[in-house]
Amino acid sequence: MKQSHNKNHAALAEDFIKDDDHVNWHDGALWYIREKRDIASKQIPEWEALRETASKIKDNVISNLHEYLLQFEANLKKNGIKVYWAADAGEHNAIVYSILREKGIKEMVKSKSMLTEECNLNEYLEERGIEVINSDLGEYIQQIDNEPPSHIVLPCIHKRKEEIGELFHEHLGTEKGLCDPTLLTRVARKHLRNIFLSRRAALTGVNFAVAETGEYVVCTNEGNADMGAHLSEVQIASMGLEKLIPKKMHLAIFLRLLARSATGQPITIYSSHYKKPREGQEMHLILVDAGRTRQLGRPEFRDSLKCIKCGACMNTCPVYRKSGGLSYHNTISGPIGAILAPNLDMKKHADLPYASTLCGSCSNVCPVKINIHEQLYAWRQVIAKEGYAGNAKALSMKAMAWTLSSPGNFAKAGKAGRWFLSNLPFVVNNKFNPWYKQREMPDGSQDSFSEWYNKNNENGKKK
Amino acid sequence: MSSREKILEAVLQNQPEKKLLPEISILKRDDRDAVPGYMQVMKAIGGSVYLVADLTAVKILINEHFDIAKRVVTSLPELTGDYELLSPTVAPHTYDDIELAVLRGHFGVAENAAVWLTDELMVQRIIPYICQHLAIVITAQSIVPTLHEAYEKIGQAEYGFGAFIGGPSKTADIEQALVLGAHGPLSMTVFILQ
Amino acid sequence: MTVGLFIPCYVNQFYPRAAIATLQLLQKLRVDIVYPPKQTCCGQPMANAGFENLTAGCNELFIDNFSRFDYIVAPSASCVLHVKDHLHSEKNEEQAGMIRKKIFELVEFLTDILKVDKLDAVFPHKVGIHHSCHGLRGLHLAQMSELNAPPFSKPQYLLSMVKGLEQVTLDRPDECCGFGGSFCIAEEAVSVKMGKDRVTDHSKNGAEYITSSDLSCLMHLEGILHRNKSSVKVVHIAEILNATI
Numbered sequence: 082m083k084q085s086h087n088k089n090h091a092a093l094a095e096d097f098i099k100d101d102d103h104v105n106w107h108d109g110a111l112w113y114i115r116e117k118r119d120i121a122s123k124q125i126p127e128w129e130a131l132r133e134t135a136s137k138i139k140d141n142v143i144s145n146l147h148e149y150l151l152q153f154e155a156n157l158k159k160n161g162i163k164v165y166w167a168a169d170a171g172e173h174n175a176i177v178y179s180i181l182r183e184k185g186i187k188e189m190v191k192s193k194s195m196l197t198e199e200c201n202l203n204e205y206l207e208e209r210g211i212e213v214i215n216s217d218l219g220e221y222i223q224q225i226d227n228e229p230p231s232h233i234v235l236p237c238i239h240k241r242k243e244e245i246g247e248l249f250h251e252h253l254g255t256e257k258g259l260c261d262p263t264l265l266t267r268v269a270r271k272h273l274r275n276i277f278l279s280r281r282a283a284l285t286g287v288n289f290a291v292a293e294t295g296e297y298v299v300c301t302n303e304g305n306a307d308m309g310a311h312l313s314e315v316q317i318a319s320m321g322l323e324k325l326i327p328k329k330m331h332l333a334i335f336l337r338l339l340a341r342s343a344t345g346q347p348i349t350i351y352s353s354h355y356k357k358p359r360e361g362q363e364m365h366l367i368l369v370d371a372g373r374t375r376q377l378g379r380p381e382f383r384d385s386l387k388c389i390k391c392g393a394c395m396n397t398c399p400v401y402r403k404s405g406g407l408s409y410h411n412t413i414s415g416p417i418g419a420i421l422a423p424n425l426d427m428k429k430h431a432d433l434p435y436a437s438t439l440c441g442s443c444s445n446v447c448p449v450k451i452n453i454h455e456q457l458y459a460w461r462q463v464i465a466k467e468g469y470a471g472n473a474k475a476l477s478m479k480a481m482a483w484t485l486s487s488p489g490n491f492a493k494a495g496k497a498g499r500w501f502l503s504n505l506p507f508v509v510n511n512k513f514n515p516w517y518k519q520r521e522m523p524d525g526s527q528d529s530f531s532e533w534y535n536k537n538n539e540n541g542k543k544k
Numbered sequence: 545m546s547s548r549e550k551i552l553e554a555v556l557q558n559q560p561e562k563k564l565l566p567e568i569s570i571l572k573r574d575d576r577d578a579v580p581g582y583m584q585v586m587k588a589i590g591g592s593v594y595l596v597a598d599l600t601a602v603k604i605l606i607n608e609h610f611d612i613a614k615r616v617v618t619s620l621p622e623l624t625g626d627y628e629l630l631s632p633t634v635a636p637h638t639y640d641d642i643e644l645a646v647l648r649g650h651f652g653v654a655e656n657a658a659v660w661l662t663d664e665l666m667v668q669r670i671i672p673y674i675c676q677h678l679a680i681v682i683t684a685q686s687i688v689p690t691l692h693e694a695y696e697k698i699g700q701a702e703y704g705f706g707a708f709i710g711g712p713s714k715t716a717d718i719e720q721a722l723v724l725g726a727h728g729p730l731s732m733t734v735f736i737l738q
Numbered sequence: 739m740t741v742g743l744f745i746p747c748y749v750n751q752f753y754p755r756a757a758i759a760t761l762q763l764l765q766k767l768r769v770d771i772v773y774p775p776k777q778t779c780c781g782q783p784m785a786n787a788g789f790e791n792l793t794a795g796c797n798e799l800f801i802d803n804f805s806r807f808d809y810i811v812a813p814s815a816s817c818v819l820h821v822k823d824h825l826h827s828e829k830n831e832e833q834a835g836m837i838r839k840k841i842f843e844l845v846e847f848l849t850d851i852l853k854v855d856k857l858d859a860v861f862p863h864k865v866g867i868h869h870s871c872h873g874l875r876g877l878h879l880a881q882m883s884e885l886n887a888p889p890f891s892k893p894q895y896l897l898s899m900v901k902g903l904e905q906v907t908l909d910r911p912d913e914c915c916g917f918g919g920s921f922c923i924a925e926e927a928v929s930v931k932m933g934k935d936r937v938t939d940h941s942k943n944g945a946e947y948i949t950s951s952d953l954s955c956l957m958h959l960e961g962i963l964h965r966n967k968s969s970v971k972v973v974h975i976a977e978i979l980n981a982t983i
Binding site: 090091094095098104108112119122123125126128129397399400403404434435436437438439440441442444445446458461462463464465466470515516518519520521522523524525527528529530531532533534535538 | 745748749750751752753754757758761773775785786787788789790791871875876882883884885886887910912913914916917918919920921922923924925926927928929930931932933935957958960961962964965
């Protein structure tokens with residue numbers, strides 16, 4: 082897999098921004114989806130009530146997860162689905178491997194699953210001689226380019242069609258220069274149909290799992306999850322613990338919200354409810370923790386587990402739109418990724434909660450009302466306390482706090498050639514100052530307001 | 545301790561104080577305009593929809609719009625004179641070459657044009673996905689306004705597999721350009737029996 | 739009713755005209771307004787960077803300066819929101835709680851407390867409103883485009899009372915400008931790109947001035963405008979509402 086060279090978000094974003102036309106295109110494409118989401122949501126008069134209800138259902142799930150997990154497990158077994166529990170990515174991968182090995186299966190087709198991306202399942206299986214092919218078109222493109230998805234709903238939104246045409250030329254033997262999206266899609270359709278028809282095992286993710294009935298729902302627009310699953314003799318589903326919902330009727334609320342939030346569609350084309358294996362088929366379901374119970378134990382951050390992976394927070398986030406998903410160097414990018422990632426590895430992802438202006442648009446589009454921007458702020462406090470915010474930042478902040486907390490210090494600093502001129506970034510006009518690189522400084526030559534006030538309102542009395 | 549026990553213990557340890565489920569009956573809508581609403585949405589998402597009197601009308605439309613020289617399969621006994629009746633016992637892979645599948649759906653949902661089908665109506669689960677074109681027959685009376693009524697209607701009905709299918713398979717993964725016919729059907733047609 | 743005027747640190751230093759306009763506008767509206775001289779900063783720069791624990795000194799000073807007033811008004815949505823959300827005190831939590839309730843950003847003070855329904859202001863220019871995110875999504879100075887809720891806009895309402903002023907319609911009326919406190923430095927490239935795109939939206943829709951209730955956003959946009967030698971200017975909303983010919 083291509084690596085991000087250990088650069089932080091700011092540096093990776095700076096690389097992405099260098100191609101102005103491309104950034105403008107990326108920004109515009111995602112903004113267009115945000116607009117479609119706005120139109121779709123505004124056609125539903127009870128939209129805000131739906132969000133509120135969804136959020137409350139997830140509150141109930143989070144607070145009652147133990148019982149729902151047991152109920153779900155019992156119902157899965159009743160339905161003839163084999164259940165596994167994985168504490169971490171390694172255990173998850175080993176379970177998938179053992180299922181395939183027992184059947185002597187060497188090739189598997191996989192529909193979109195952020196969890197298996199998070200677990201690096203493909204690499205793990207490939208090292209053990211098992212070929213995995215991603216069947217979602219966007220994920221397939223990312224796979225042949227050896228790159229992780231940049232967006233949870235639109236995995237290759239950061240790529241231009243010319244780039245994709247080149248990849249198809251190289252991997253699928255299309256004519257050089259062919260980059261028409263319809264023609265490329267037809268080529269992939271044909272190629273992947275042969276894959277579906279020849280694979281004995283298919284793995285899918287899970288969008289929603291119903292505790293009450295032991296069924297799970299997978300949503301796709303392409304039909305790839307179903308093509309894989311219904312032609313396979315071994316069907317595997319991997320799900321994070323948080324995907325549970327209590328009752329089947331709750332699916333109405335989540336399915337009404339999911340596609341409208343994600344792409345502005347009234348529903349995903351296929352909302353498939355898998356409950357029992359078909360004649361002659363085996364079904365396996367793996368429940369994965371991988372940090373989720375730890376996040377559950379963080380009161381300020383546990384609501385992040387409500388996420389239904391619609392990607393709306395990415396589409397609306399101006400930082401995401403201008404920096405691209407790969408700049409977040411985490412499977413889940415964008416605002417939601419930035420509040421999930423520090424739980425997994427705080428040091429590695431310490432930069433992500435800072436990759437935001439805290440504008441709050443993410444929280445407003447979130448269909449389950451996660452207070453994303455407040456959690457970004459809260460993560461900053463934790464990261465600073467744990468010492469991951471960077472020493473330079475910590476020192477200058479201390480100096481700033483000392484100066485600003487006392488009027489005496491503040492006045493002295495002001496007299497000494499204006500404290501600001503040496504402490505606030507937007508006033509130092511040298512090439513080492515990031516503010517000055519592309520922005521002029523504000524005019525600091527005039528009298529300050531307090532000086533004016535003293536002159537014009539002697540003793541504060543004159544009006 | 546097994547992973548199962550470890551995970552369950554951590555969940556129990558870390559989950560907050562129990563919060564109650566919200567009331568959801570407030571979200572229901574009345575169903576006055578279900579059929580025209582359904583038709584409008586189906587067209588908007590790139591599907592075709594016809595209001596028809598009976599299955600004879602369905603046949604006429606199918607013969608007009610599809611290449612029936614190719615393999616056409618159906619689950620409807622009334623149509624088997626013209627098309628091949630689906631078999632539940634052959635390998636699903638053998639349906640790779642079907643041009644059109646004509647299936648019955650349980651009901652439609654006006655707000656999103658989706659049709660609810662279960663494996664019983666699909667005969668084989670793969671059929672609505674593997675066909676090049678999909679046609680579904682539903683009745684006008686069956687159309688419900690939203691997914692709330694839809695799940696009410698499904699109730700505790702038994703099935704091994706069920707799906708809402710709302711349009712032809714699609715992708716916009718390449719530069720957000722909408723392409724109908726990703727891996728599943730290139731088109732979806734719904735016939736509403738009056 | 740006595741009102742304490744809170745002029746955030748950087749406004750005091752770099753945008754004295756906005757502070758003067760705020761003072762004069764409130765005086766015109768017959769508000770008894772006092773500027774406590776020993777004020778500095780609300781503590782937001784540290785807190786947003788993750789150092790909320792270093793803001794205790796700022797918080798105590800703020801309480802000393804402002805607890806005696808009926809209301810506190812500031813021409814900065816961002817600083818007001820920070821105080822509303824994060825002002826706490828170990829010694830005086832009760833006072834801190836009172837301040838959190840009685841601090842207002844200028845625009846909302848004019849519309850919600852003074853209930854201003856006419857102004858004598860004149861500003862014969864095309865103006866684009868830049869909503870600061872803290873003003874919009876934090877203080878709800880206007881409806882947020884993400885929500886399915888009835889529209890309203892407090893700054894628009896006030897600007898509609900200004901003679902000669904023409905409001906410009908933007909393509910993205912509530913997109914963030916990319917200032918974001920320490921973000922403007924830590925994420926310089928993204929910050930500037932966001933700012934440039936906001937500026938373009940205003941200029942291509944014909945704005946001569948970009949106005950806002952937040953000078954931090956305007957300082958960032960002005961820096962970009964100046965660097966690019968643009969003729970578009972920034973102006974704090976207090977200066978427009980206080981403007982005469």
